[in-house]
Amino acid sequence: MADKWLFNDELLSAEFVNDPYPTFSHLRENYPVHWNATASLWMVTRYDDFVTITKNDEGFSSAVAKMVNLQRALAQPLHQKIGMR
Numbered sequence: 001m002a003d004k005w006l007f008n009d010e011l012l013s014a015e016f017v018n019d020p021y022p023t024f025s026h027l028r029e030n031y032p033v034h035w036n037a038t039a040s041l042w043m044v045t046r047y048d049d050f051v052t053i054t055k056n057d058e059g060f061s062s063a064v065a066k067m068v069n070l071q072r073a074l075a076q077p078l079h080q081k082i083g084m085r
Contacts, residue, residue, distance in 0.1 A: 009038035 010016065016023060027034050028045040036043050044050045053060040 009036045011036070011039060 024045055027043065032044070032046045032049055034043040034045065035041075044053060
C-alpha cells in the first residue's frame with residue numbers, strides 16, 4: 001500500500017514553525033532524505049546521515065549536479081540551443 005502522507009514543504013508555515021517535531025519524526029522514519037521543492041534543497045533528517053554527508057563533500061555536492069547540467073547543455077546540438085529545427 002502506498003504511503004498517502006503528504007508533507008507541506010513550507011518550512012516557514014505557522015503550523016510547521018509552531019510544532020516541527022511530528023513532521024521531522026515522520027521524515028526521519030519514512031523519508032530520511034527528502035527533496036523540498038519549495039526551497040529547492042535536499043533535507044537530510046537523520047543525524048548520522050548528516051554527519052556522513054558533511055564529511056564527504058566530494059561525494060555529496062551540489063557542484064556535481066551543476067556540472068552534469070553543464071555537460072548536458074554542452075552536448076546538446078547547436079540547432080536545439082538556438083531554437084532552430
